[in-house]
Amino acid sequence: MSSKEKIEINSQKTTILPVSQEEKWYFIDVNEVENKAPGRIAAEISPYLQGKKEVDWFPNFDREIRVVLVNASKVKFTGKKLNDKHYYRHSGYPGGLKETSAKIMLEKNPIKLMESTVKGMLPPNRLRKRRMNRLFIFPDQKHNLQAQEKDFVKINI
Template sequence: MKTFTPKPADLTHDWYIIDATDVVLGKLATKTAELLRGKNKPTFAPHADLGDHVIIINAEKIALSGKKMDKVLYSHSGRPGGLREDSYADLLKHNPERIIINAVKGMLPKNRLAKVELNRLHVFAGPDHPHTPQKPTPITVDAVAQQAK
């Protein structure tokens, strides 16, 4: 059996929009990573760039389950003493996009293709976004937080 390689005519990068209001972070990240990789398409090949653009709005209203409000997100600048610690509670107030980007990045493969796929992720804290001319298709994530029910 030969390896399937999609033709250039098969490569379409569609646009999808997801509303993150009261959606659990993990379920949102798995759905987003699936769309970014192109695993929802019948022509999926792990070595080809088939992913779609994903817009996530209302990132500030995402639901964090368990004790994630106490969890710390680390980043390092590469300079001596450049370790930075931000708690999820602070990030949810000041930079909620970073929480979602970090969760989706962890679910993508650790290779060169991941950077290309992650560049197609557009996260916005509020309900407004500048990508309306692309006419994104709305996607719903079924996992709504227990607190929201």
């Protein structure tokens, strides 16, 4: 090859075609889940929020997927975790570390319990907050999403 010939390198580029952004609603009832541990439920919710269950998944492309979780107060802890597991938060001030047991958290605010569990399962990137906003958790069977019920896809975990 002479120096005047151009060398062409086949470089393959992946482009994302504009995909229709239709909302998808997934519905999970904790009463119908066999193993009701919060971590196992969150591990099933996380891929749906990330869009990994979709055919056209891309890591940097955020889908309009919403997940509804009802009966969050019915989650079960195995072994001694109900009393021994603790959730921590910090106020930002010196000595401001607050500690709450799983039992108290489940009684007072089961929504916060499941939110923190699912948040821990999502990757810590710029999309996590947006994905968490698309998670709807309700402590009992009642929810305010009656208009979307026709679009619900029931997930059996």
